[in-house]
């Protein structure tokens with residue numbers, strides 16, 4: 001499913017001066033299965049971009065399409081279907097359930113879709129260095145540990161795109177690289193793409209598309 005932007009301009013950014021190669025006000029397509037990075041400093045509009053793409057923000061001019069479908073035409077029910085089967089998300093505030101354990105947080109989503117076995121979930125937690133936290137309440141995890149759990153939870157569904165808003169902001173470079181490698185691998189398995197916003201460099205990763213604000 002390709003994503004097309006046509007002259008998109010969020011209302012609150014309309015009076016701001018944008019660079020000529022900014023995504024705002026320009027038209028472009030992102031091909032299905034692309035690995036996409038948007039790297040920009042704080043306050044430049046990364047969350048505006050992700051929330052617009054996720055239909056949370058609708059106060060913009062221009063149009064965004066998933067395939068041939070205009071986002072502005074999607075009903076709440078349509079969005080529920082997209083979110084459960086086509087678009088996975090890691091929100092900046094993660095939206096984990098703090099009173100539930102790591103495994104319970106994962107299983108809430110995983111059991112709906114039967115995506116992974118419990119041992120596969122444990123292997124992913126091990127791979128991201130939080131394998132000793134499986135039965136810990138999420139409230140007791142550091143923010144960087146919670147980010148890794150939120151990434152794994154987002155992968156526990158079928159998807160064509162995974163959209164991640166600053167998912168590595170509390171991770172050191174080594175853990176960011178491991179998380180990115182996992183996202184990259186599962187995207188390949190799912191024949192999906194990712195769109196990832198970041199504050200910093202990109203850990204040597206060879207992404208395919210760079211978006212600018």
Ligand SMILES: Nc1ncnc2c1ncn2[C@@H]1O[C@H](COP(=O)(O)OP(=O)(O)OP(=O)(O)O)[C@@H](O)[C@H]1O
Pocket residue numbers: 012040041042043044045046047048049199
């Ligand atoms: N609803 C709104 N009305 C007016 N201005 C807004 C609104 N939402 C965001 N802004 C402004 O738009 C700009 C971009 O905000 P946004 O949250 O998208 O930035 P960001 O790049 O995600 O920042 P950070 O890296 O700090 O999370 C900021 O200047 C912000 O103050």
